[in-house]
Amino acid sequence: xxxxxxxxxxxxxxxxxxxxxxxxxxxxxxxxxxxxxxxxxxxxxxxxxxxxxxxxxxxxxxxxxxxxxxxxxxxxxxxxxxxxxxxxxxxxxxxxxxxxxxxxxxxxxxxxxxxxxxxxxxxxxx
Numbered sequence: 001x002x003x004x005x006x007x008x009x010x011x012x013x014x015x016x017x018x019x020x021x022x023x024x025x026x027x028x029x030x031x032x033x034x035x036x037x038x039x040x041x042x043x044x045x046x047x048x049x050x051x052x053x054x055x056x057x058x059x060x061x062x063x064x065x066x067x068x069x070x071x072x073x074x075x076x077x078x079x080x081x082x083x084x085x086x087x088x089x090x091x092x093x094x095x096x097x098x099x100x101x102x103x104x105x106x107x108x109x110x111x112x113x114x115x116x117x118x119x120x121x122x123x124x125x126x
Contacts, residue, residue: 001059005080008052012084016093023089023096030099049103050110053077057111061119068112077108 034043057077061068068076081104088094 013087013093018092021092027098046103049100050107053104053108054111057108058115060112061115073112074105074109078105
């Protein structure tokens with residue numbers, strides 16, 4: 001988990017060029033733009049943000065060896081993403097936005113739910 005999150009952190013913060021501090025403080029602004037302008041690139045970016053932390057979410061129930069409620073999984077994913085977003089803002093490497101935190105949290109939560117359903121399915125097979 002630490003190695004995976006280290007790679008995610010490095011690729012989302014330190015592989016980017018230093019620029020000016022950029023931020024978008026309106027939650028779900030990207031979905032408004034997707035609907036209003038039919039922006040497929042922004043849709044792709046939102047979906048990729050959902051996928052970004054999905055593998056880490058899949059690892060959590062395995063690491064702690066117990067079931068995780070969906071809201072705790074989402075909150076934990078949002079907290080991890082908040083660390084990335086704040087780092088991007090502080091180091092001026094990318095856009096700080098609530099949407100990324102929401103989408104990363106959803107992906108993390110989905111990863112937890114997938115692992116838990118797979119474990120339930122495998123236990124039924126035994």
